Amino acid sequence: MLSESTRYSQDQAAGLAGVEVEDVRPGYARASLIVGQNHLNGMGMAHGGIVFLLADTVFAHACNARGVKTVAAQCEITYHLPSCPNDRLTAVGTEVYLRGRKGLYDVVVTNQRDEVVAHFRGHSVALRG
Amino acid sequence: MLSESTRYSQDQAAGLAGVEVEDVRPGYARASLIVGQNHLNGMGMAHGGIVFLLADTVFAHACNARGVKTVAAQCEITYHLPSCPNDRLTAVGTEVYLRGRKGLYDVVVTNQRDEVVAHFRGHSVALRG
């Protein structure tokens, strides 16, 4: 897991978006993000892609935390509520299923009022060799 | 549509990620991105969230180009190939279905070798009033 945290400390894209990884354990990860001006879409709400990036980062940590290089095969996200500047979004990801090289992870994104902002489901596949 | 392009010229998140919107028409949009160091994940490939953000930006433009304020309800993305620094990714989005307030949009992301990097499907809902 040390190598994991080293690897992911070099996650440039998550850093670019201001994602802060708070906890990583096998099959579990948590990260947060404070919505800033540079996260907004043309409507003044947090861009869906930023909410996705937060959830996806949690997914990547959760599925890699066992030390086997693992990538996303397919992801989906359902948006429930918009987010505004200064909202604090927290994403918690848990492993739902792991068998052979394939895994399934659910991530829930909430805001500082504990309202669910989005549900994310990610399908992972471990690389060979 | 002028108001749309004005609105989306203020898309901060797409700008943060370096997404360049190239064409927007009702039910259609195209944008591109050159993969840079700040787009990489901990494995040195383009972060899935960046590819999603590119596709999602195209989706947002395509579904808003009719001038009715429209947001994403649900999106999914399937990754086919990884992307490396300096790859040029192009996302083309087309309207598959529009009825009442609900729409369905498909986005295909390709690289400079015309290989398909990802398929994205977005479900939109127009806001009331």
Next chain:
Amino acid sequence: MLSESTRYSQDQAAGLAGVEVEDVRPGYARASLIVGQNHLNGMGMAHGGIVFLLADTVFAHACNARGVKTVAAQCEITYHLPSCPNDRLTAVGTEVYLRGRKGLYDVVVTNQRDEVVAHFRGHSVALRG
């Protein structure tokens, strides 16, 4: 809930497929199916559509058990293992999210060896009036 069980006792399609509903409570349902010859696809395994129908039936019961007429807007299913004749499949559905007219339900389908056969996620919308 009595009216619900009456209504769903008239679920012809579930009956056609041999789905047996075992338990229904608000936000929860369980049903099972024994794979028969008439459930097989051309490869001799349970048709994916039959596994879906089992899961979808559970989803319909779970999201209607509060007594508000509710339909499916979108569903997805991930298949993990094939099923053979005489396998006993059990689907358990739980409510993940409910806000206003929209709900999210997860269904897990297992076989008699407690192996996960499929994961299903359903998005529901309550009808007006």
Next chain:
Amino acid sequence: MLSESTRYSQDQAAGLAGVEVEDVRPGYARASLIVGQNHLNGMGMAHGGIVFLLADTVFAHACNARGVKTVAAQCEITYHLPSCPNDRLTAVGTEVYLRGRKGLYDVVVTNQRDEVVAHFRGHSVALRG
């Protein structure tokens, strides 16, 4: 392809549901179904699982028509309109993507008034050996 049509002529589940396969070519298939009493859910509309089974059958034919044994990994369906008894539903499936063992297929289900009833997207994987 002869072996394919032989194989799928033994698709019991599609037969149980009254699905009639009309055309199968590599990367393409079409099938139809007339909604009967035994296809209804507890609300008197065609059960979502029946619409799925129709679309899934088309998907299975389209992805197997190249003669390589191929199964569904993941499917999703979006419902747009309900269907009533005697509606004639037609599902047309086309190959969107095929690379190595993985494929992506879109199926559109329409009724006799050419209204879109559902969109289906299926992810396939060819079996080894």
